[in-house]
Amino acid sequence: MSERTDLLNKPDFSELVRVGARIGCLSFGGPAGQIALMHRELVDERRWVSEDQFLHALNFCHLLPGPEAQQLATWIGWKVHGNRGGLAMGLLFVLPGAAVILALSMLYAAAAGLGWFSALFLGIKAAVLAIVVQALLRIAGRALGTPTKKIIALAAFIGLALFAVPFPAVVLGAGALGMVLAARRPDMLGVKSSAPAETSGPRPWGATMRAIAVGAMIWVLPLALVLTTLGADHVLWKIGVFFSQLAVVTFGGAYAVLAYMAQQAVDGFGWLRPGEMADGLGLAETTPGPLIMVTQFVGYLAAFRAPEPFGPYLAGLLGAILTTWVTFVPCFMWIFAFSPWLDRLENAPRLKGGLAAITAAVVGVIANLTLWFALHVLFARLTPTSLGAITLDLPDLASLDWRVLVIALGSAVMIFRLRLGIITTLGVCALAGLVLAGI
Structure with missing residues (x-):
């Protein structure tokens, strides 16, 4: 068995970027909502990883310091496209919220x-x-x-x-x-x-x-x-x-x-x-x-x-x-x-x-x-x-x-x-x- 056959559907990199951007823009509701969103998008609908892999990785991310939902997104990107995929999924999870809260912080300081x-x-x-x-x-x-x-x-x-x-x-x-x-x-x-x-x-x-x-x-x-x-x-x-x-x-x-x-x-x-x-x-x-x-x-x-x-x-x-x-x-x-x-x-x-x-x-x-x-x-x-x-x-x-x-x-x-x-x-x-x- 090939070491990559555990991937049910491996997306190409452009699809990974599109889906990662979508998740990053819709990831409201704290970690519970964010993890549920990724599960629906990446396990149920697109089948990039299996249910067992998803839960296994989620437990792993709980062992690490930092936001577990962002690290889970990074892991899934790493799983399907190596370090390049991990960087893309992790950054796309962070950047939309970072841009919005920066704008809100500027407004807060000014007003x-x-x-x-x-x-x-x-x-x-x-x-x-x-x-x-x-x-x-x-x-x-x-x-x-x-x-x-x-x-x-x-x-x-x-x-x-x-x-x-x-x-x-x-x-x-x-x-x-x-x-x-x-x-x-x-x-x-x-x-x-x-x-x-x-x-x-x-x-x-x-x-x-x-x-x-x-x-x-x-x-x-x-x-x-x-x-x-x-x-x-x-x-x-x-x-x-x-x-x-x-x-x-x-x-x-x-x-x-x-x-x-x-x-x-x-x-x-x-x-x-x-x-x-x-x-x-x-x-x-x-x-x-x-x-x-x-x-x-x-x-x-x-x-x-x-x-x-x-x-x-x-x-x-x-x-x-x-x-x-x-x-x-x-x-x-x-x-x-x-x-x-x-x-x-x-x-x-x-x-x-x-x-x-x-x-x-x-x-x-x-x-x-x-x-x-x-x-x-x-x-x-x-x-x-x-x-x-x-x-x-x-x-x-x-x-x-x-x-x-x-x-x-x-x-x-x-x-x-x-x-x-x-x-x-x-x-x-x-x-x-x-x-x-x-x-």
Whole structure:
């Protein structure tokens, strides 16, 4: 049997580009909607890969940091046309949304001082609260299947919300714990042992090392250019380093890292004002492509507000491009480096255990994000309070914005009772913000 006969229908490259562009422009609805779209287009209708291959690759992509839907698209392109196909499918999945959110970021920066624009985002921020709660409940329902996973999720929430444990430490610690438990008590994480994969031929070390070497060089190239021309104190260098670090620990999707990113962008670097992270998430929810594209919004505003020696719009453009570069180049590198190992990785119980524990911790991370958003969107003033090792941001109850509370409750009804889509809910809430802002 030929090694390529597992492909049911191999498209030519021009068809791959056409279909990839179509998926990239229609990939709304977060990873669940995006994965469902690819399954319909590429498995059911075009039969580029089989059902088993699709699910096998999806599990593999969950092992990797970064947006799993974009990496799945990259893998399918790699499967049918090698590295060229992977680049085409991965880029076409990202570029439409990147172009739209760049335009929206430019509009946001230009119109931020206008009253009607602030009123519009009053409603969007309120709707984001309900959207994040929905994401929390969905992920918790899938991820917390054992008591141990629930304990990990609770520990992650307490560590972040009360003790300000750094997000990377939570993710890496959960992964390490999961690998230990998988080796000794896999039942505690619901990890089933699997038979060793039947693989033949030499192990693909050469292809993996080449992909990592080339990918790492491409990844750091713009950072080296920024460092040598602008120095380590420039905002572009700080943007590049911060989002490069984030790209390595982005397990569990965009929601998992938003609170950490927002806290660093607001309190650590001063790039954003409180509440603007919710604005960015609202923009990202309305665009095609990965939700992690919200990072581009942050990179644009950070450079726009500290533009020297460039003008604000040029600096913002450079910040957005750099952020997108260091966020997504690693995604391609992971796929090209580890796809040849797919069968072996799928049957590695310790990796499965690490992923299961990380996924459980992500529930606690998103719970912390929900709390962080609620406090910053509903209340105008928060007071940092230290109680020994515990650090809390306590709200000033007198600063509650009743308009945001009303819209947030309405958005919850639309999402949980009426089951309206995210874009419809955001649109209705934005109009409600315009109406209530005048009261």
